[in-house]
Amino acid sequence: xxxxxxxxxxxxxxxxxxxxxxxxxxxxxxxxxxxxxxxxxxxxxxxxxxxxxxxxxxxxxxxxxxxxxxxxxxxxxxxxxxxxxxxxxxxxxxxxxxxxxxxxxxxxxxxxxxxxxxxxxxxxxxxxxxxxxxxxxxxxxxxxxxxxxxxxxxxxxxxxxxxxxxxxxxxxxxxxxxxxxxxxxxxxxxxxxxxxxxxxxxxxxxxxxxxxxxxxxxxxxxxxxxxxxxxxxxxxxxxxxxxxxxxxxxxxxxxxxxxxxxxxxxxxxxxxxxxxxxxxxxxxxxxxxxxxxxxxxxxxxxxxxxxxxxxxxxxxxxxxxxxxxxxxxxxxxxxxxxxxxxxxxxxxxxxxxxxxxxxxxxxxxxxxxxxxxxxxxxxxxxxxxxxxxxxxxxxxxxxxxxxxxxxxxxxxxxxxxxxxxxxxxxxxxxxxxxxxxxxxxxxxxxxxxxxxxxxxxxxxxxxxxxxxxxxxxxxxxxxxxxxxxxxxxxxxxxxxxxxxxxxxxxxxxxxxxxxxxxxxxxxxxxxxxxxxxxxxxxxxxxxxxxxxxxxxxxxxxxxxxxxxxxxxxxxxxxxxxxxxxxxxxxxxxxxxxxxxxxxxxxxxxxxxxxxxxxxxxxxxxxxxxxxxxxxxxxxxxxxxxxxxxxxxxxxxxxxxxxxxxxxxxxxxxxxxxxxxxxxxxxxxxxxxxxxxxxxxxxxxxxxxxxxxxxxxxxxxxxxxxxxxxxxxxxxxxxxxxxxxxxxxxxxxxxxxxxxxxxxxxxxxxxxxxxxxxxxxxxxxxxxxxxxxxxxxxxxxxxxxxxxxxxxxxxxxxxx
Numbered sequence: 001x002x003x004x005x006x007x008x009x010x011x012x013x014x015x016x017x018x019x020x021x022x023x024x025x026x027x028x029x030x031x032x033x034x035x036x037x038x039x040x041x042x043x044x045x046x047x048x049x050x051x052x053x054x055x056x057x058x059x060x061x062x063x064x065x066x067x068x069x070x071x072x073x074x075x076x077x078x079x080x081x082x083x084x085x086x087x088x089x090x091x092x093x094x095x096x097x098x099x100x101x102x103x104x105x106x107x108x109x110x111x112x113x114x115x116x117x118x119x120x121x122x123x124x125x126x127x128x129x130x131x132x133x134x135x136x137x138x139x140x141x142x143x144x145x146x147x148x149x150x151x152x153x154x155x156x157x158x159x160x161x162x163x164x165x166x167x168x169x170x171x172x173x174x175x176x177x178x179x180x181x182x183x184x185x186x187x188x189x190x191x192x193x194x195x196x197x198x199x200x201x202x203x204x205x206x207x208x209x210x211x212x213x214x215x216x217x218x219x220x221x222x223x224x225x226x227x228x229x230x231x232x233x234x235x236x237x238x239x240x241x242x243x244x245x246x247x248x249x250x251x252x253x254x255x256x257x258x259x260x261x262x263x264x265x266x267x268x269x270x271x272x273x274x275x276x277x278x279x280x281x282x283x284x285x286x287x288x289x290x291x292x293x294x295x296x297x298x299x300x301x302x303x304x305x306x307x308x309x310x311x312x313x314x315x316x317x318x319x320x321x322x323x324x325x326x327x328x329x330x331x332x333x334x335x336x337x338x339x340x341x342x343x344x345x346x347x348x349x350x351x352x353x354x355x356x357x358x359x360x361x362x363x364x365x366x367x368x369x370x371x372x373x374x375x376x377x378x379x380x381x382x383x384x385x386x387x388x389x390x391x392x393x394x395x396x397x398x399x400x401x402x403x404x405x406x407x408x409x410x411x412x413x414x415x416x417x418x419x420x421x422x423x424x425x426x427x428x429x430x431x432x433x434x435x436x437x438x439x440x441x442x443x444x445x446x447x448x449x450x451x452x453x454x455x456x457x458x459x460x461x462x463x464x465x466x467x468x469x470x471x472x473x474x475x476x477x478x479x480x481x482x483x484x485x486x487x488x489x490x491x492x493x494x495x496x497x498x499x500x501x502x503x504x505x506x507x508x509x510x511x512x513x514x515x516x517x518x519x520x521x522x523x524x525x526x527x528x529x530x531x532x533x534x535x536x537x538x539x540x541x542x543x544x545x546x547x548x549x550x551x552x553x554x555x556x557x558x559x560x561x562x563x564x565x566x567x568x569x570x571x572x573x574x575x576x577x578x579x580x581x582x583x584x585x586x587x588x589x590x591x592x593x594x595x596x597x598x599x600x601x602x603x604x605x606x607x608x609x610x611x612x613x614x615x616x617x618x619x620x621x622x623x624x625x626x627x628x629x630x631x632x633x634x635x636x637x638x639x640x641x642x643x644x645x646x647x648x649x650x651x652x653x654x655x656x657x658x659x660x661x662x663x664x665x666x667x668x669x670x671x672x673x674x675x676x677x678x679x680x681x682x683x684x685x686x687x688x689x690x691x692x693x694x695x696x697x698x699x700x701x702x703x704x705x706x707x708x709x710x711x712x713x714x715x716x717x718x719x720x721x722x723x724x725x726x727x728x729x730x731x732x733x734x735x736x737x738x739x740x741x742x743x744x745x746x747x748x749x750x751x752x753x754x755x756x757x758x759x760x761x762x763x764x765x766x767x768x769x770x771x772x773x774x775x776x777x778x779x780x781x782x783x784x785x786x787x788x789x790x791x792x793x794x795x796x797x798x799x800x801x802x803x804x805x806x807x808x809x810x811x812x813x814x815x
Contacts, residue, residue, distance in 0.1 A: 028357065031318050034706045035361030038314025039401065040368040041699050044376055045307035046397055047384050048692075049300055055196045055282035060137055061227060064100075065278035066234055068092075068224040069287050073270040074525065074538050077582070077626075082276070082287040085217050086209055089129070089224045091248055098237050101227040103129040103136075104207060105199070107291060110484040110639075110671055113203070115165050115176045121485070121669045122161075125178075126201035127208070133190075135227045142172050143188025149206050155184035156204040162189045195383055198282045199291040217252050220523065223291065226275070234275045241273040259533040267535060289520070293681075298766075299689055306696055309450045311401070313703045314361075316443045318354070318409040354410030358402050379691045381684070441747055447704040448751035448792070449758075451697070452784050456759035457766075458697045459780045461690040464767065467774045468683045474616025475517060476553035479508075479645045480675040481657060486512055486641040488665055491634055494641075498547075500660050501643060506653035508644040509551040514543030514637035517552075517618040518679040521628065527595040527604060528583045536597075537582050540628040542618065543637035548630065549574070549613065551644050559590035559611030562632040569632045574611040579627035585609075594629075620682045621772045642675070705795050741796050748792050752785045 056062055068089075069082045089102035108125045126132075133145040133156075140148070141159055148156045155176070162171050171186045178184060184205060193200045213219070228234060246261060249271075253259040265271075276285055283297040370386055377384055388394055489497065494512050501507045515521050521540040528537065546562040546569075548554075557577065562569045573594065580589045593606040615625045645653035658670050760776060767773045 030706050031357050032361045032364065034317040034703050035314045035358060035405065036364035036368060037699055037703050037706075038310050039361055039365035039405075040372070041310045041696060042307045042401055043365060043369055043389070043394075043398065044373070045303050045696075046394070047388055048376075048380055048382065049304060050388075050394075051196060051382060051384055052283060052295055052300055056198055056278045058194055058196070059135075059278070061135070062278050064228045064230060064232070065135060066226045066228060066275040067278065067281060068226065069274055069276050069285075070220065071270070071272045071274060073268070074536055077538055079538065080287050081220065081289045082223055082285070083220045083289050084222065084224050084273070085219045086213050086222060087215055087217055087248075088273075089226075092224075092226070092244065095244060095247075096237060096240065098228050098232045099226050100229050101131045101135050102224060103132045103134075103227075104222045104224050105132075105291075106207060106222040107199070107201075111178060112485065112668060113176055113178055115174070118165065119667075119669055120164065121671050122202055124200055124202040126199075126204045127206070128204060129207055132204065135225055138190045138193065141189040141191065142170055143190075145188065145190075148188035149204065151185075151187070152206050152208060153183065153185055154187040154206060156188035156190055157186060158190055158192045158202050160192050161202045162186075196282075198294060217249050218525075225278070234277070238274050245271065245273065264533075267532070269536075293685060295685060298769075302689075303692070306454065306693070306700075309454075310696065310700055310703065311405070312408075313447050313450055313700060315405055315409040316447050317703065317706060318357070318405075320443050351406065351410045354406050355402075358405045358409075362398065362402055376695070379688070379695060381688050441743075444744075444747045445751045445754070448748050448788055449755045451700040451704045452752055452755035452788050453759040453762070454693065454697045454700050455787065456755065456780050456784050457763055458690065458693045459783070460759075460763040460774075460777065461686065461693055461766070463777060464770065464774050465683055465686050465690050468621050468686070468770075468772070469680050471617075471621070471772065473517070473679075474554070474614055476551075476644075477517070477676040477679055479647060479650060480551070481643045481645055481654060481672055482516055482675055482678065483641040483643070483657065483661065483670070483672045484639065485668075485671065487639050488668065493664060494634075494638070497641070497660060497664060501657065504653070504656050506646050506649035506656060508646055509547055509642075510644075511547035511551040511642045512545045512634075512638040513548050513640050513642060514633065515618075516640050516642065516675060516678075517616070518675075518682050521618060524596070524629075526607075527597070528585075529593060529595070531595075537627065539579055539582070539594075540618070540626050542628065542630050543633040544630050545634050545638065546632065548642075551642055552616075554616060555614040557612045557614050559609070561611060562630075564634065569610070570634070572608045572610045573629040573631055574613055575609050575630075576613055576625070576628045577615045578625050579629060580609075580612055582627040617772075622770050624771045701791060705791055741793055744792055744796055745789060748788050749785070752781070752788060755784070756781050 056065075059065065067082055068084050069080065070084060072079045086104065089104050093099045093102040106127045108127065109123045111122050111125045113120050113122050128149070130149040132149060133140075137145065141162075143156065148154060157165070157171070165171065165176065166174065171189060174186050175183050176186065190204075228237070250261040253261050253264070276287070282294050283300065285294060366389060369389065373384065373386055376382075486494075498510045501510045521542055523538055524541045525536040525538045527535065531537075544562070546564045549556070549561045559574070562572075562574065575583075575589065575594075579594075583589070583592075583594060585592050589609055589612055591608065591610075593608055595604040595606055597604055613630070617625060618628065619626070643653065643657050654672075657672070661668075661670050763776060767776070
């Protein structure tokens with residue numbers, strides 16, 4: 001009997017809840033839609049965050065894999081990079097029993113491969129050690145992962161690459177060619193690397209090093225990863241790197257450069273190896289030289305906070321509308337109490353109503369996610385699938401959010417409405433609106449505070465991104481077409497290509513170089529005049545030809561450019577201003593020398609500085625411009641061909657460049673990019689975050705305005721008689737609209753005042769990540785104030801005009 005009574009009671013709760021939703025359709029609709037949008041935002045951000053947190057965790061031993069990084073200080077410059085020298089890995093595996101496997105990785109892009117008559121340009125060729133798949137295990141479709149790389153002529157390809165070259169057939173034993181002569185035999189086909197990895201590959205071959213490279217402790221051009229024995233404390237292993245460095249590098253520094261490592265450290269220099277856990281690289285690494293772009297854990301915190309506050313906005317809508325509607329439920333509560341309902345029973349009734357609304361909102365949120373997920377993926381640069389919505393861990397999160405909403409939004413409603421006193425209801429005290437007015441006003445202020453803070457943050461992020469993309473970089477990046485694999489040509493062929501292009505009217509200039517801004521540089525440690533052996537300075541180096549300075553429109557501050565008719569120019573430098581500052585050459589730097597260490601003996605080779613260019617950005621604008629030299633190398637180190645096209649004939653110029661390429665290479669694939677678009681990819685992480693934040697700003701305002709619409713609609717119904725009386729006494733429509741909007745405008749202004757310092761502090765913290773950044777745009781405060789007031793007034797105006805235009809006779813008959 002007791003169970004039957006309980007079932008009937010619960011059924012009755014839900015019947016009453018459905019009746020109330022049907023009775024107040026407009027408010028129920030606003031509540032459900034507002035909650036649905038809020039839940040959709042939360043669930044989307046959860047999918048995004050989970051995807052970001054999942055990077056590199058698919059390897060079976062991922063928790064035991066670490067990347068080696070180097071932290072150094074030379075003079076005034078500090079560096080933190082993830083590339084190391086070639087002999088480090090084998091020496092570490094030999095010296096440390098904790099290191100089960102040590103593998104090195106070296107990536108090459110734009111490599112020409114061919115099979116029979118097919119040609120392909122591959123951008124993800126990985127050269128590595130034979131034990132690579134012992135560390136980074138992936139399922140093999142064909143071949144044996146333990147032996148696939150045990151041979152200098154072996155190559156492993158991914159499933160996608162296999163289908164591209166060989167269709168659906170088994171490719172084992174087939175031979176492909178790299179470049180003109182190098183042959184590889186396919187010994188394995190591995191499943192593609194998932195997207196949530198900090199590096200990807202299409203082909204994997206054995207790392208081939210000369211004896212000199214294998215023993216060069218002063219290089220830093222490859223990554224190294226350790227698979228540690230289970231249970232190893234990697235911090236304890238790091239503590240041993242100090243003695244390891246002294247053992248292996250100390251004697252080399254002394255014999256080759258004449259540097260005593262202890263004296264070098266006493267001069268204020270530092271050099272330390274440390275380990276980065278594989279699972280933390282994507283979000284936590286701060287090192288330079290990443291293989292592929294990574295993210296930042298700060299953005300996870302930002303988006304998680306946004307999800308939480310948007311959920312609060314949706315809950316606040318529910319609270320506001322429920323408390324505003326409280327006096328219409330007062331009679332219901334009074335009658336129920338007269339007939340014996342306890343406060344606990346009434347609370348369960350209101351919890352049931354909240355649960356039903358949240359349930360419907362949850363269902364609607366799934367449809368919204370399906371609708372907006374493609375656009376979200378495009379903005380977030382993700383490939384999140386909707387099937388994740390039905391995974392057990394995701395459904396558990398959904399259940400947790402729904403419980404939170406029911407408890408947060410339902411508790412206050414249940415407590416406040418169930419607490420009405422019968423005598424107060426009968427006397428009409430509740431109808432006078434004494435309950436909840438201040439709380440509702442405070443909640444409106446909270447809603448707009450959150451929305452305005454997000455709006456200002458989105459403005460600032462967008463401005464910083466625009467600043468980075470449009471700032472004067474110190475070089476010309478427009479209309480510059482960059483063709484990769486220019487190392488295909490010898491010096492004579494390069495001159496021939498230049499002659500052919502200069503004859504074409506659609507081309508302004510042509511240059512060959514080893515690097516272009518935004519795609520990295522080489523490093524070289526050198527000495528200033530009179531420096532001790534321990535006093536070295538690290539410089540960046542760009543290999544260029546005689547046209548490079550003019551083509552990029554670099555500004556000469558002093559001296560001259562390279563001259564191809566001067567044979568000695570292959571042994572001189574053009575410095576940037578940062579290099580001159582690092583050298584301390586304040587007076588007449590042109591004609592002075594910088595000294596390169598000789599690795600064959602302890603002497604130094606002087607290199608004359610023939611010119612100085614003004615600083616230009618050749619790397620990310622997050623960091624300051626580093627000391628850099630341009631070196632003239634017309635015979636080698638020239639990977640790129642840069643062609644500056646005329647504005648009025650860009651398409652014609654592109655066709656001519658392709659025609660000449662196809663003729664000179666006898667039909668090799670033509671790969672190119674434009675420098676401005678390529679350089680802007682350095683900021684794509686910031687662009688992505690700004691776009692996502694903008695999207696959620698819009699949704700936050702929609703939620704806030706939906707709640708405001710319902711609240712204003714309800715409150716105006718309660719003031720119908722007042723408005724009718726005012727119209728009879730002569731109030732105009734404008735007077736009435738101002739009257740009805742006044743309190744709302746005060747709430748929005750208060751919300752702005754609260755949001756301004758919060759957003760200012762948050763954005764100052766974010767901007768501190770950039771060396772080159774905007775000053776905080778104070779006028780955004782006024783813009784945010786104007787937008788929030790305008791949207792709020794427009795939301796109210798529709799109802800205000802309708803009520804103000806109503807027949808006062810009907811208004812006076814209301815109720």
